[in-house]
Structure formats: C-alpha cells, structure tokens
Amino acid sequence: MDFDYFRGNESNSANNNRQNLLSSGWRPFHRDFDLGYFWQIICHDTQELGQKSINLASYYADALARKEYAWWANILNLASDYTRGEWQKFWNYITPEPLMPDHRYKDVLSTETPLVQFVSRNSIPIDYVLNLLQEITVLRVLKLLGRPDIITQYYSERDFYFPVEKFVSWERLDVINTVYAYWSKHDIWLQIDPYDRGRRQYTLMAQQLAPFINKATYDLAVMLSGYQNRVGKVHSQFLIRSFPQEIQSFTDSVQQAVLNQNQLAVVVHGEPGTGKTAWTQAVAKEILVPLGYVIFILDHDAIANFVPPTYLERICIIINEADNLAQDRSSEVAQYNNKTEHILALLDGTLYQSVIDEMGIQIQQRLVILMTCNTTERLDPAMLRKGRVDLMCEFTQRFV
Template structure:
C-alpha cells in the first residue's frame, strides 16, 4: 500500500505540473510533417521505417480484430491510449524533433540566479562579486536579445511550447523542466534549468557572443576590495580638462597608446594629494568606458585572488598604492608581505593564461593596467622592466 501511495502521489504531482504549464500559457507542441525530412528517413533508414510501419499496422489489426468484442467496441479500441501512443511514437519517428542546441555552439556563458553570497574560507566576497558580474552580463544579454523565435519545454514525455507573442520576461516563464529558447537573428540558444527555492541557471550558447557581451557590459565597473566589493559604475569627480596642462598632455599620450596597443601598463607616481587616483578614475570614465573597457579596481587583498574573466574582451585594472604591493624583493620587509609575483603575473598574463578552459568563452583580450604609487624607488625592478610597464609619469603639483 505504501508503494501505491507514493506512485499515486508522483502521478498527481505530474498532473499538477502539467496543469500548471497549461494554465501559465504553455501549449502542447505538435510536430509538423516535413517532406524533406521524411525523404531522408525513407532513403537512409528504410529498414527501420518499414519495421515501424509493420508494427503500427499490427497494433491496429489487433485492435480491430478482437473476437470477444462487438465491432463498435473494436473501433473504440483504435482510439485507446495504447494504440494512440503507438501512433504518436511512429509520428515522432517520421517527423523532425523540436530544435535543440548541439555541439556546434562552443561559446558558453552561464549563471545561477539569484546569486547567493556565502562567506567562508573557500568562498570570499571577491568570488561573489565576480559571479554577480557574470549574472549581470547574462541578464543584460537576454534583455538585448528581447523576444526569442521559439520557447520549448519537454515534460512528462510531451513537448510544450510557449507562444512567443505572449512573452513578457523570463521571470514569468514557468520552468518545471529544462527550457530552450532560440534567436535566429543572432544564432544563439538559451537553456534554463530549474533549481530549488525558485533559483535557476541560465546558459547562453552561440558561435560568437562577443558583440552581445560587449554591449551588455558597457559602462560596468567592479571594485574588489575585501568585504566592500561591488559592481557599479566609475564615478570621476575631476574631469581630465581640470588637471594641469602637462598631465593633460600625458593623458593624450596614454589615450593614443590605448588605441594602438593590445596591452598597456602605466605607472603614475608622486606625493599624496597630486591627483593620481583621481586621474585614473578620470581616464577610466572618459577614455576607457567609451571604448568598451570593463573597469576593475583592485585593492591589496584582491590582487592575490583576481583572474580576469575570459568572456570579457576589454579589461582595465586599476591598482592604487602599487609601491606597497610590488615592493623590491631584495628588501627584507618585502619577503614577508608583498604581492609582487601576482602583479607581475597580471602584467605578463603568465598565470591565468597558462591553462585555458575550452568549454567557455576565450576572448582575445585587450588589457590596460593603471597603477599609482608615491615613489617608484620601492618598486621591484622587475616591475619596471621593458615590456611590462610602457609609460611612467610623475605628478608634481598638488591637486586634491
């Protein structure tokens, strides 16, 4: 009896879910006959088609030829669930399946939403903010894509579709099993998988997602600073034109280098109050953001844990007080607390580019690193080696 109760509960749950789908706008998907597809089946799978046709005819012959029942009962038997199920299997064999993603789409970007923050030894706020950035990127891409061409869901051995003309947003789509959506204009797929407590995973799949991601991440900035990490926008209090003329001229040089080089590292140094940090914010807001760069502001704690997201094409990293991080390793004090190797690996790309994950998106990245320090004397000589830092400038006048 206990087993029967569980089975009945499962059946009731399936019926309730099916009713929920129908009541929330989903409709059963009916496969259309495609002559070209049927021709492929006929010529390339003749034996299987013949066998299935004979089996279907046999089912109908059995249904109509029962001797213990009257003729009208046999006719009703033709419309029974069993016979109708066999006809559906045959129809599914000779008609094309609903469109689903395949392995051609190698660029994959996914996120769980809403992102939950867990602070522990293995999950620090930096991880949360980078995951939040990825969530924002995926959701912004979906907003750009707008209404898809098709939305399908398979549940309880049936295919369902959601009428796209009734689509409002993804939050209102009832997701019981995996949902697929497709945009033919961009040749991009969306897969939605449901989790517990209303959480979902959104996965985008396409041949080329760069343009959409660049649009979705426009004007974003990320501050990675221990427990104060967050995603937002760059806020510059001082426009570039308010800086002294010599710094404006240097800014023109930096701008030209940004346009010409795929990787650029700039160090500005000077006494406190000369406007170094304000200048990096102004360059980020007025030059880099309009060019499509995503801005990352890293503090001392974030340096050791930061890896540039591979799905971003243009990245700017701002590191303030670099002389306290990349101290000369020849000094004894630098042996105990310095992040020199991590900064060097960011400049070289040797750490995060040594192993490439082929399952995700691998952009040909453009990287700009802006560093400020009070003096270059404490910097490790390897930092200033040719090929790592391209431009160095001293701020002399009190500004802030």
C-alpha cells in the same frame, strides 16, 4: 513501505505540474509533417521505416481483432492510450524533432540567478562579485536580444511551447524542466535549468556571442576591495582637462598607446594629494569606458585572488597603492605575501593566457593596467623592467 502511495503522489505531482504549465500559458507542441524530412527517411532508412510501419499495422490489427469484445468495442479500442501511444511513437519517427541547441557552439556563457552571497570573517566575497558581473552580463544580453522566435519545454513525455507573442519576461516564465529558446536572426540559444528555491541556471550558446557581451558590459565597473566589493559605474570627480598641462600631455600619450597596443601598463607616482587616484578614475571614465573597457579596481587582498574574466574583450585593471602591494621581494615585509608575483603575472599576461580553455568564449583580450604609488623606491625592481611597464609619470603638483 507503500510503493503505490508514492507512485500515486508522483503521478499527482506530475499532473499538477502539467496543469500549472497549461494554466500559465504553455501549450502542447504538435510535430508537423515535413515532406523533405520524410523523403530522407524513405531514401536512407527504408528498412527501419518498413519495420515500424508493419509494427504499427500489427498493433491496429490486434486492437480490431479481439474476439472477447464486440466489434464496436474493438473500434473504440483504436482510441485507447495503448494504441494512441504506438501511433505517437511512429509519428515522432517520421517527423522532425523540435529545434534543439547545437552544443558544439564555441561561445558559451552561464550564470546562476538569483545569486546567494556568503560572507564570513575569513572570506572576502570576490567570487560573488565576479559571479554577479557574469549574471548582469547574461541578463543584459537577454534584454538586448528581446523576444525569441521559439520557447520550448519537455515535461512528462510531452513537448510544450510558449506562445512568443505572450512572452513578457524570463522571470515570469514557468520553468519546471529544461527550457530552450532560440533567436534565429542571431543564431543564439538560451537554456534554462531550474534549481531548488526558485533559482535557475541561464546558459547562452552561440557561434559569436562577443558583440552582445561588449554591448551588455558597456559602462560597467567592479570594485574589489575588502568588504567594499560592488558592481556599478565609474565615478570621476574631476575631468582630465582640469589636471595640470603636463599631466594632460601625458594623458594624450596614454590614450594613443591604448589605441595602438593590446596590452598596456602605466605607473603614476607622487606624494599624497597630487591627484593620482583621481587621474586613473578620469582616464577610466573619459577614455577607457567609451572604448568598451570594463573597469576593475583592485585593492589589498583582492589582487592575490583575481583573474580577469575570459569572456570580456577589453579590461582595465586599476591598482592603487601599488608600492604597498608589489613590494621589493628582497625586503622582509614582502616575504609574507605573494601579491608581487601576482601583479607581475598580470603585467606579463601569463596568469590568464598560459592555458587556454577548451570550452567557453575565447577572444583576443585587450588589457590596460593603471597603477598608482607614492614612490617607486619600494616597488620590486622586476616591476619596472622593460616590457612590463610602458609609461611612467611623476605627479608633482598638489591637486586634491
């Protein structure tokens, strides 16, 4: 095996990448002398500073005193890669490093982009849609942040920076190695890691990222129902004021409870055509979305695999046809699925609050669950137990 050939190819590849960085706008980063930083080294690391200074002087003395070369050749030797490299090491020691993210930040949100969707007959792409929501959130946060104060990249033993005044978009930024960007006003860092086939990992790090996430997820809704999974906005065909007066009065009670409670569960029941599903959509659009709730519409198999994303502060879950999902566990049909237990766990809050992550965004979530059913008779009795369902209403008038 010709190792020199591989080393040559590797060197050529590094040179090409370096040229690509320079041609795409990146510039070598030169570390500036900081008197305060240097004074700290003098005060607290005097011995190491002295040793490194002696070593540097020794390198220069050796370069100037070689007997086999003429005096002028020895002077030229001072500019050689060998001697310059030693000076660069000393300069890097006495100057502060480029700003780097503080990985102790408690709020961390990552996404891979662009996402690849895998769909088969045996799998429902719930994870893909939830990942898509996370991707949309991160990219929207970046749009809200705008142009950063610094953009840096380390490659081939050199630091590079991208002039922020020339920054256009993250998609057009040439990323060969890990890229860091920083917004000093908000104390937020972005880390970009390149993957194969043009894919990237975006990671946001901050002391407080929740306000930006709330703005980024405003007016978003997610449908998880078989192969109809999608991220978009809530569509409501009817306004709340178009419903019968008793339903409007009930809606007022729901709205007040939303404002007063961190967790709320509502069940509306009635014959088909009485407007139950239309009402949940109207409540979501007119009441919950303006308050910053992200709407999740769950159906069928989605309920058994759904866990509310922990980075969202306000979540509304709409479960249609709950009497077909949360059936009485004493019935024979209910023995073949675990949807009832899952819905009960959502109502209790135990599913996603029983274990708190050590890492990542931790916020006090507000949860609203809206459920519709044709009849409450098939619901598991535990569903209607006090403390799980807060408000109930029967829809009796034909609406749709």
